[in-house]
Amino acid sequence: MALQGLEDKSQVLTVSVFWYFTWKDEIFGWDHYLEYENISRLTVKASDVWVPDLYIVNDIKDMPIRSYGDNKEYVIVKSNGYMTWFPAKELQTSCSVDVTKYPFDTQACSIRMEAWHHDNKSFFLNTIGTGIEISEVHFVENGEWEILNLSSYPYQNTDYANNSSAYSCIGYTLILKRRYAYHLITIMFPFVILMAINLLVSVIPTECGEKLGFCMSQFLTMIVFLNLIAQNMPSSSLTISNLTFLISLQILIRGVTILIVAISIYSQTRKIEDIPSCLVRIMFSPIRYFLQNDSKKCCIQAQDSRNEDFVTWLDINKKINCSLNILLFLNVVATVSIFVFVII
Template structure:
């Protein structure tokens, strides 16, 4: 993640004419005052965004700008109810806990600059946002990002095979009862669904709250396949029933 933030420091102003027209310079961040920005919702240890090896760009007007290029680990709630057609909304909260409400933020844009984002084969960035959220003790700078899962892989490898099995399972009643293949056909499809669910269990998100609707659909289809197998056995039992045995009501 690349992040830049700036502020004005009156003590760092100078007249460019007194320094051979030099308007900008670079200073080690450890030698000047800078706000201690930290992640409010880190997934690991909370640390300052700027590091000791970063450099600050200072202009003659007193404007100080720090460019931060690093990997930040933040946590956010994930909703997988509509997996694999889910959309996630994640927010990265930044704050300065040292100064509280004495320090506020002013975003220069309402959206994040995504020109440096690398294309991801699993997720696609749909929308970004930048805003300031006040709390009782400070101001939080919130970077929001909305990502959408690319569902082509899951459609071809998860949904298409199960749809084919559903169609084949319903064709068991088309087979003539005299062929003797109904029970074997229905049992084979029941085992196919059971084996298929075992294979794709690693592809489904491991979450119980909430659970993806696709998991319930697969369990329902497994029950439906078992019910078709039972109906097939009962229908053949009635078809080959001895006509001399009276029917009891």
């Protein structure tokens, strides 16, 4: 009748349903032509006749289908012994949510109905037609989830204590697809804008004191963005959204960007006469260092800052800014590739 929703955080599916049960009671019947004034149909309380004890075994709130306390359930009885029972219930069933492709994910949730007190020697459960359908009169659309497919299948469960008996069961499967328009506007669009804004780091000159502050604000914004996404995701290590990995990658890139910008600002404050230490020259010019015939000479050589064999702070600043531009370009390419080929 209604799809209330599927909670990603708690992994609970909430639906409003009603069943159509019918069976024949061999001892409950009468000849309506000869007696009881041609009454061929009665409506009686479910507590006055036999109804099957059925349970929704993955319901986390109330497993029995039948309500025992209020006596508001009724059974339609016909003179030929056929009984019809229409129980209605709001189900809250557990559903394992796979958020790997969030927000373009599709979920498969099951509802399992079993007979616990009567084995298959007493009666069998079987489906009528497809076994599960959407009520054209009562159904209410859900704004977040779209029902792609409904199916049902009867099966049997063996006794947990021994294998001498089996119990009849029916499983229902709901295939749900997330409506991603809202998530595109509120999550994906801001994420793309933040990634594009981060490219401005290569445009802002290092002499500008706001460059490091701009990088820090981008870093903190991504952390807040990741926390907002984590609030809607289940706290499970079995499945983690690719979008979460993508945002974590952006946080890592912004951390490396802050490091590069900080080194660049430091190199700007050094004088031309200052000679980088041997370790710094090794880090930023490994090829030139290993090409030296005498490595000791590289570290002890005269203090001439204009010697071409030595890397100056100006050279280091140029190299790290070039590395920053390459990093930002590769970040855009990797992010777009992951988004297109993995998430979608």
